[in-house]
Every structure is written in C-alpha cells, then in structure tokens.
Amino acid sequence: MAPLPPRSGDAVFANIERVNAELFSLTYGAIVRQLLTDLEEVDEVNKQLDQMGYNIGVRLIDEFLAKSNVSRCADFKETADVIAKVGFKMFLGVTASVTNWDADGMSCSLILEDNPLVDFVELPDTCQGLYYCNILSGVIRGALEMLCTSY
C-alpha cells in the first residue's frame, strides 16, 4: 500500500474524539490545586507537572505518529513546526507559533495565543513562580525523547 500523505492538523482534529473544553480546564486546574496543597512548594509542583507530562508524552507520541502520518523531519526547525502546527492542533485544538530562534537553531519558543488549559485561571500572589502549563513541556520532552535514536 502506498504511504498515506501527511495529514494537516485540522484534518486530524476534525476526525478525532473531543472533550468539553471547560471540563478539561477545570480538571487541569483541580490537578494543579491539589498538587499545590499536597506539595506546598512551587518548585516541587513544577517538577511534578513536568514528570506527569513526561509520562504522558512517552505514550502520546505513538498515537500522534499513527494518526497524523507525518514524514521524517529533516531538522529541528521542522520538528518544532510539526509540534506547533500538527501536534498542538491535534491534542489541544489550538496551534502555536514558533518564534525566538537562537543563533544556532538549537532553541525556540512555542507561543500559545489561546491556551485551553488556562481558561479562567489567575495566579495568586503566593504562586508567582508556578509554571502552570509545565505539563506541556513535559509532554514535549517525553515525546521527543522517544524519537531520539542517536546522541
């Protein structure tokens, strides 16, 4: 069978099962609140969110590759684009923009204009160092680690 062409983020998102956005935001908010109550330290919570994201990412990457049929990325720039346009669209329903490339092309920023995780959320003064969406960094870290064959 000929390989299927890569599907754009919108096409995948249209066919995938979805969940109510408010339920999602409130559930994530409850998780973060509970972590803060249990761990009390903002740094600990950040670490825990990253670890949770990592566990999600190592499983999520298989589903992503199966559903989206993206071809092999040539370099890190392409990888970042695929994460921003296809990955985020598929799982969060929003696309991110890739900016802030450094000189080596080794690091960039993914900016989410409209992040469903942070609907209704306002950080109180006691939690100013909290990386509320740290789970997303963990997910990306876990997913990319599964793909790394060398280095």
Added chain:
Amino acid sequence: MIVCVAVVGHQNNPVFLQSFTDSDDALKLHHIVHCSLDVIDERVNNPKKSGPTLNDTFLGVLYPMDDCKVYGYLTNTNVKFIMVTTDTDLKDGDLRSFFKDLHSAYVDAVSNPFHIPGKKITSKSFAERVSSIVKSFGSGSTF
C-alpha cells in the same frame, strides 16, 4: 449613577464589594448591603403567588431609601448580587441584563482553580469586568 455593587455568598458572607463614588464610605455601604440581605431573606421565605417563575430570580427594588435604591438578584446557589444606585428611573430590561452580565463575570471568577469558594474574590480581572459593566450600564441608559 451606580454607587456600589456587592456579591454575597450563600451563607450571607461577603464575597465582593466595590464602590464607585468617592464620597460614600465603605461602612455605610456595608450597612446598606446588610439591611438588604434581610429583605432578600424575607422575600425568599415568603414567596408571593404572583412572583416570577424564573429560576434566576431578579428581585427588583429591595427598598427605596432617601437618595438611592437597592436592587437585588438571587442565583440558584443562593448567591446574592446587590446593586445600590442613585438613578431614579431605570428600565427593568437594563437591570436584568446588568445582573446577567454580573452573573457571568462571577461564574468566570469562581471557575478560577485558585479561588476558594466562600472566600472573598481577589481576582483583579473580576473587579475590572465589574467596573466595565457598571460603566457601560450608565451609558446604555441614556438612550
């Protein structure tokens, strides 16, 4: 001119109070709001036969004072919104939509996972939304 807006929780605990005039002091407004709570309780416990059948009850004028009127709005969860105003002639429709806007701002504020139910609302964006609702209410009624 809207003098103040207050939100009171289901255990009659104050959740939010904001005044929009410079002159009135907070104590007098607290007193007015407290008295109107009694009126609300009275209305709730003695429902008139001809009362509104809507669930989100807009209570209307709670009691007229010398220079201002007090309006109330009760939600299903017994959260009360109270508005004190010096305007003499206000349309029912304007008031209802004012309280509806206030209700949706309140719902967004309590959906914040860092808000503790029953405690005061500390969200700055809620205060800003209330201010903008109050401002647009004033300009809307000049038509």
